[in-house]
Amino acid sequence: MTRSQLQEDMHFRILRLLQENPEMSQRDLAKSVGVSVGRMNYVLGALVDKGLVKLGNFTAAKDKRRYAYVLTPKGIARKAALTRAFLIRKMEEYEALKEEIDNLISELGEKTPSA
Template sequence: MTGQRNKMQEDVRFRVLRLLQENPEMSQRELAEAVGISVGGAHYVLSALIDKGLVKLGNFTAAKDKRRYAYILTPKGITEKAAITKRFLARKIQEHEMLMAEIEDLKAEMAMGQDNGFALKQR
C-alpha cells in the first residue's frame, strides 16, 4: 500500500511541477482544481516543494493584491521535474501495456463465448 501511495504522491508532485512550470502565477485554488486535490493539499505540496528547494516564491507583480505569489521552479526543481517525468512516463507506459493485454484477453474471451453459443447481449 505504501508503494501505491508513494506513486500517487509523486504523480501529484509531477502534475504540480508541470503546471507551475507552464504558469507560475497559478493560485493555490487554481492549482488544486487542476490537479484534483484540496486547497489544503495544494498548500501542503507547495510547502514541501519550497522546503526541498524545488520551488521558490516570487512576487506576482501584476496583481493588485500584493499577497499573491508566483511559484517559480528552481534549477533543482527543473532537474527533479525531469526525473519525475521520466518515472511517470515509464509507469504510464507500463500501465498502458497491461491495459492493452487485458483488453486483448477480454476480446479473446468474448470471441470464445460467442463461438460456444454464449453470445453476449448487445446494448
C-alpha cells in the same frame, strides 16, 4: 498504486503546471490536481522546503500582490526525473490494459469489440 507513487504523481503534476504557469493560484492548482486548497498549501510548502520551488512576487493587478511559484534548477531536474518515472509507469499500465483488452476480445471470439 503505492502512496509514494501517488505523491510522486502529485508532485509531477504540480511541477508541470507551475513550469507552464508560475502565477497559478493555490486554488487553481488544487482544482487542477484534484486536492483541497489546504493540501495544496501543505504540498507547495514541502516543495519550497525541498528547494524545488521558490516563492516570488508578481503584480497581478494594480495594488494587488500575488505569488509566483518558480521552479528552481533542482526543481527542473526533479520534474525531468518524475516525468520519466511517470511515463514509464503509464506505458506499463497501457501495455497491461492492452493485453487485458486483447484477452477479453479473444474470449469473445471476435477480432474487434462491437458496441
